[in-house]
Amino acid sequence: MPQLPDALxxxxxxxxxxxxxxxxxxxxxxxxxxxxxxxxxSGQTLLRDTxxxxxxxxxxxxxxxxxxxxxxxxVEKQLPELRDPNVVLESEPRDSTAAIGLAAAILERRHPxxxxxxxxxxxxxxGESLFRSAVHEAVVAADAGYIxxxxxxxxEASIGxxxxxxxxxxxxxxxxxxxxxxxxxxxxxxxxAERYLxxxxxxxxxxxxxxxxxRLLEEIGASEPALLAGLLELxxxxxxxxxxxxxxxxxxxxxxxxxxxxxxxxxxxxxKLVVIPGQFEWDDVGDFASIAKLHSGGRKANLAILxxxxxxxxxxxxxxxxxxxxxxxxxxxxxxIVVIDTPDALLVTTSANAQKVKAVVDxxxxxxxxDVL
Amino acid sequence: MPQLPDALxxxxxxxxxxxxxxxxxxxxxxxxxxxxxxxxxSGQTLLRDTxxxxxxxxxxxxxxxxxxxxxxxxVEKQLPELRDPNVVLESEPRDSTAAIGLAAAILERRHPxxxxxxxxxxxxxxGESLFRSAVHEAVVAADAGYIxxxxxxxxEASIGxxxxxxxxxxxxxxxxxxxxxxxxxxxxxxxxAERYLxxxxxxxxxxxxxxxxxRLLEEIGASEPALLAGLLELxxxxxxxxxxxxxxxxxxxxxxxxxxxxxxxxxxxxxKLVVIPGQFEWDDVGDFASIAKLHSGGRKANLAILxxxxxxxxxxxxxxxxxxxxxxxxxxxxxxIVVIDTPDALLVTTSANAQKVKAVVDxxxxxxxxDVL
Numbered sequence: 001m002p003q004l005p006d007a008l009x010x011x012x013x014x015x016x017x018x019x020x021x022x023x024x025x026x027x028x029x030x031x032x033x034x035x036x037x038x039x040x041x042s043g044q045t046l047l048r049d050t051x052x053x054x055x056x057x058x059x060x061x062x063x064x065x066x067x068x069x070x071x072x073x074x075v076e077k078q079l080p081e082l083r084d085p086n087v088v089l090e091s092e093p094r095d096s097t098a099a100i101g102l103a104a105a106i107l108e109r110r111h112p113x114x115x116x117x118x119x120x121x122x123x124x125x126x127g128e129s130l131f132r133s134a135v136h137e138a139v140v141a142a143d144a145g146y147i148x149x150x151x152x153x154x155x156e157a158s159i160g161x162x163x164x165x166x167x168x169x170x171x172x173x174x175x176x177x178x179x180x181x182x183x184x185x186x187x188x189x190x191x192x193a194e195r196y197l198x199x200x201x202x203x204x205x206x207x208x209x210x211x212x213x214x215r216l217l218e219e220i221g222a223s224e225p226a227l228l229a230g231l232l233e234l235x236x237x238x239x240x241x242x243x244x245x246x247x248x249x250x251x252x253x254x255x256x257x258x259x260x261x262x263x264x265x266x267x268x269x270x271x272k273l274v275v276i277p278g279q280f281e282w283d284d285v286g287d288f289a290s291i292a293k294l295h296s297g298g299r300k301a302n303l304a305i306l307x308x309x310x311x312x313x314x315x316x317x318x319x320x321x322x323x324x325x326x327x328x329x330x331x332x333x334x335x336x337i338v339v340i341d342t343p344d345a346l347l348v349t350t351s352a353n354a355q356k357v358k359a360v361v362d363x364x365x366x367x368x369x370x371d372v373l
Numbered sequence: 374m375p376q377l378p379d380a381l382x383x384x385x386x387x388x389x390x391x392x393x394x395x396x397x398x399x400x401x402x403x404x405x406x407x408x409x410x411x412x413x414x415s416g417q418t419l420l421r422d423t424x425x426x427x428x429x430x431x432x433x434x435x436x437x438x439x440x441x442x443x444x445x446x447x448v449e450k451q452l453p454e455l456r457d458p459n460v461v462l463e464s465e466p467r468d469s470t471a472a473i474g475l476a477a478a479i480l481e482r483r484h485p486x487x488x489x490x491x492x493x494x495x496x497x498x499x500g501e502s503l504f505r506s507a508v509h510e511a512v513v514a515a516d517a518g519y520i521x522x523x524x525x526x527x528x529e530a531s532i533g534x535x536x537x538x539x540x541x542x543x544x545x546x547x548x549x550x551x552x553x554x555x556x557x558x559x560x561x562x563x564x565x566a567e568r569y570l571x572x573x574x575x576x577x578x579x580x581x582x583x584x585x586x587x588r589l590l591e592e593i594g595a596s597e598p599a600l601l602a603g604l605l606e607l608x609x610x611x612x613x614x615x616x617x618x619x620x621x622x623x624x625x626x627x628x629x630x631x632x633x634x635x636x637x638x639x640x641x642x643x644x645k646l647v648v649i650p651g652q653f654e655w656d657d658v659g660d661f662a663s664i665a666k667l668h669s670g671g672r673k674a675n676l677a678i679l680x681x682x683x684x685x686x687x688x689x690x691x692x693x694x695x696x697x698x699x700x701x702x703x704x705x706x707x708x709x710i711v712v713i714d715t716p717d718a719l720l721v722t723t724s725a726n727a728q729k730v731k732a733v734v735d736x737x738x739x740x741x742x743x744d745v746l
Contacts, residue, residue, distance in 0.1 A: 026701070313736060315729065328718040328745040330399075330733045333726035334710075341719060345701040346712075348721055353706035356688065360703045363686060372701040 151203025478608030524576025
């Protein structure tokens with residue numbers, strides 16, 4: 001068994017628990033976002049799964065959660081071990097650079113030299129020890145000054161994920177599998193995805209970032225100096241009585257930008273980003289096709305049924321049914337179907353159209369039907 | 374304008390309002406059968422449409438309704454003009470020979486020489502004056518002693534209807550379009566249906582029968598003498614204080630047999646059945662595919678939406694949505710889909726599978742889920 005890296009003592013995990021998961025509407029809602037659902041059948045929420053995956057690395061003391069004020073009670077109910085100073089509440093969503101950057105700035109003030117790892121609250125990972133091995137390597141590489149991400153070896157030509165184009169290996173002792181990153185690329189179309197899969201140098205972008213907090217803030221400052229200034233002002237006031245006033249003044253004015261654009265892409269372009277290829281199974285369960293796949297055991301003809309007390313009668317049908325109403329649901333001769341049955345909204349689509357659900361949510365917003373969002 | 378046939382003075386309409394319409398589950402239920410629904414968007418129930426179609430022929434005084442005890446209140450609410458002696462209540466369903474035969478036996482006792490026409494409570498007809506013309510001819514042919522049906526010229530190779538194979542014309546003054554009937558044939562498979570359509574001698578069996586009551590009873594007696602004896606015993610007691618006792622004794626023991634088998638097929642074989650080809654549009658709205666067609670204006674790409682206060686958001690989808698819950702229903706990329714949304718049951722299928730809905734109802738019965746039937 002390899003020795004644990006010393007740097008692990010300075011390692012904090014940050015869980016940004018923010019995204020609603022619009023492509024999972026009407027299951028995922030503004031008041032019941034994706035991370036508060038059990039989408040795997042594990043019997044607990046994705047957020048709780050995430051905590052349980054990180055606790056062996058950090059202990060309960062060194063996991064910070066950044067979430068919206070509206071979700072505080074639900075998050076604390078899911079995570080009774082979460083310590084109060086480790087709860088960072090957003091008065092409104094300002095995207096991932098602000099969320100992760102604020103956590104980095106607060107932790108850097110509290111624990112100078114801290115290494116932070118940001119892990120999405122609503123992804124699914126199988127193979128926990130492989131996950132931990134990858135984090136160990138990432139922490140070592142982060143301690144050496146790199147911005148580090150963990151990429152996933154593609155198992156199929158997915159068009160639902162962004163990709164990381166890797167370059168040659170780097171020589172980082174204790175992070176032997178680290179590769180330099182050539183670039184981040186957006187979700188491809190099917191032909192391009194096939195090429196990525198064939199070339200073998202592309203990894204899925206799993207949205208995990210590990211870095212020394214000071215290095216992360218430095219990268220944010222290089223691309224978004226005003227945003228960094230705001231984050232530092234917030235962090236300075238955070239553990240003082242001035243927090244509320246400064247939050248009210250600064251937070252709403254912060255630029256909304258994903259950390260992929262503010263940090264990952266510029267750092268990759270500057271040769272400062274490395275990727276640890278993760279050997280574990282991963283899915284962002286970003287849409288219903290993904291959930292169906294997760295539950296089908298790989299068999300296309302299967303019908304996955306989620307929801308406590310679901311009553312489903314199906315005749316030659318496949319896909320996924322999520323029942324949150326207890327109603328009898330009968331399916332006849334519908335293949336690859338997606339039926340999401342909730343008390344105030346019903347979605348019927350197919351796996352092939354699962355990515356279009358977000359557009360429906362946008363249309364509902366525009367048409368003044370936000371009561372069901 | 375042709376003169377009305379004298380026999381029309383002796384003409385009574387009978388509306389058997391019994392069938393649940395299992396292929397329309399979960400819209401049509403034991404406690405809300407098909408004839409109590411507005412499936413055409415006319416703003417009133419099929420039963421009321423049927424009454425309004427017959428009243429110009431019979432007036433309000435000469436329309437009899439045979440229905441289940443459980444539906445009495447709903448039927449009388451729909452038909453305030455219905456006179457009390459013209460309500461025949463079944464204690465339990467005994468199929469169409471018993472229902473129509475009892476009406477015939479009661480009316481023959483009350484009005485010897487009466488001609489009756491039996492018209493289903495839950496079909497859709499467009500072209501009322503063409504309908505009345507066909508009934509006029511049918512009444513004339515019935516007065517001449519024939520058992521008469523009205524057949525519909527097929528407009529497509531339907532596999533959802535039974536067919537009537539017609540023979541040459543008959544020479545019946547006042548019923549010039551009457552054809553003799555060779556035979557009744559069951560719902561065909563698609564190839565056979567194509568052949569029927571091409572041959573031109575086949576008509577759809579619309580389940581309408583017109584005959585002198587004494588002739589109809591004679592035909593029932595020829596094939597089902599015990600059943601006839603029961604009907605006559607019931608009719609004799611009907612307008613007396615003994616009705617209840619005789620009903621309790623006789624009705625539950627009557628043989629369950631469709632009038633197609635007890636009367637139409639034997640009469641056709643014996644050359645005593647004639648058909649008047651109806652020139653009007655007709656549909657039995659027997660399944661959701663049929664309802665979708667009715668509402669699509671013939672355009673396959675259309676999505677028909679039924680239900681008061683329906684909230685439907687559809688993106689490149691076609692078929693039919695029936696909303697009885699007021700929930701938001703979102704459809705994405707589902708073609709020829711059938712979504713029936715009711716408070717306690719949801720059906721998702723396709724037009725092509727619409728005929729299989731009955732099998733689901735049977736499966737629900739077997740599985741002890743009759744709470745949703």
